[in-house]
Amino acid sequence: MKTLAAVLAASAATLALAAADPKQKQDLTSVIALNGKPCGEVVSYVVQGDNDFLATCKDKNRYRVYVKDGRVVVDKK
Amino acid sequence: MKSRLFLLVVVIAGCTAAPPPPAPEPAAPKVARALVPAAASEPAPAPPPPAAPQKAEVPSNVPASPPPVSSTPKAPPATKAAAPAKAEAPAAVATRPAAAPLDLRSLEQRLKDTGAIGVLTKLSLKNQVDDLVGRFKAFHGGQRPPTLGDLRPAFELMLMKVLSLLQDKDAALARDINASREAIWGVLADHDKFAKYTS
Numbered sequence: 001m002k003t004l005a006a007v008l009a010a011s012a013a014t015l016a017l018a019a020a021d022p023k024q025k026q027d028l029t030s031v032i033a034l035n036g037k038p039c040g041e042v043v044s045y046v047v048q049g050d051n052d053f054l055a056t057c058k059d060k061n062r063y064r065v066y067v068k069d070g071r072v073v074v075d076k077k
Numbered sequence: 078m079k080s081r082l083f084l085l086v087v088v089i090a091g092c093t094a095a096p097p098p099p100a101p102e103p104a105a106p107k108v109a110r111a112l113v114p115a116a117a118s119e120p121a122p123a124p125p126p127p128a129a130p131q132k133a134e135v136p137s138n139v140p141a142s143p144p145p146v147s148s149t150p151k152a153p154p155a156t157k158a159a160a161p162a163k164a165e166a167p168a169a170v171a172t173r174p175a176a177a178p179l180d181l182r183s184l185e186q187r188l189k190d191t192g193a194i195g196v197l198t199k200l201s202l203k204n205q206v207d208d209l210v211g212r213f214k215a216f217h218g219g220q221r222p223p224t225l226g227d228l229r230p231a232f233e234l235m236l237m238k239v240l241s242l243l244q245d246k247d248a249a250l251a252r253d254i255n256a257s258r259e260a261i262w263g264v265l266a267d268h269d270k271f272a273k274y275t276s
């Protein structure tokens with residue numbers, strides 16, 4: 001049980017660290033802008049999977065940014 | 078119990094593993110592919126100039142200025158090398174305009190390698206470049222619209238996007254791409270050059 005708790009804690013820490021990466025935020029900001037969507041700046045994001053992000057913008061817009069068939073798709077949530 | 082715990086650990090590890098970079102190679106190559114074809118017709122590729130020293134002067138003139146003939150630092154050495162050999166000044170001057178705009182092959186590599194653009198952004202740019210190249214393909218295939226008049230603004234917008242992504246973090250590359258504007262357009266707009274590029 002202790003092992004499980006340790007693994008969960010480590011996983012949570014990894015996720016938190018990934019979601020705070022400023023380079024990734026900048027990348028998501030650029031992608032959203034390139035696709036002509038209003039955002040301003042990505043203030044936070046959640047990794048939903050491989051090349052799949054849920055980004056929250058400064059203006060409260062939220063977008064799912066993911067790669068499908070070699071294309072970057074930006075969907076408003 | 079052990080196996081269930083093991084299964085849980087495996088699942089969690091799968092969920093939390095940092096996503097591998099989404100194949101940066103495919104992203105950059107096609108972005109840069111748009112720049113490549115003219116490289117074949119360009120004389121003597123030279124190594125890319127160092128980025129750091131030129132950073133300060135670029136942002137102010139990158140987006141708006143027309144392609145300056147003398148802004149590419151690698152051109153003068155090439156012409157200088159040719160001039161003493163032949164000792165024909167007019168010939169050297171005549172070759173200068175062709176050599177000056179750019180070295181597309183090195184631009185391609187620099188676009189691939191630059192850290193100024195994130196992986197997702199590179200992929201998104203590549204998507205848009207591919208779409209634009211597809212429109213040029215339709216144009217050269219005889220389809221109307223688009224006309225060249227339609228395509229030029231789209232091309233300029235595409236370049237603007239690339240330049241605005243680069244100009245703060247890789248100003249030297251932004252300047253060199255800007256200087257290559259007309260050469261790239263020349264490849265896209267010319268039927269034969271474009272065919273050579275797409276084949």
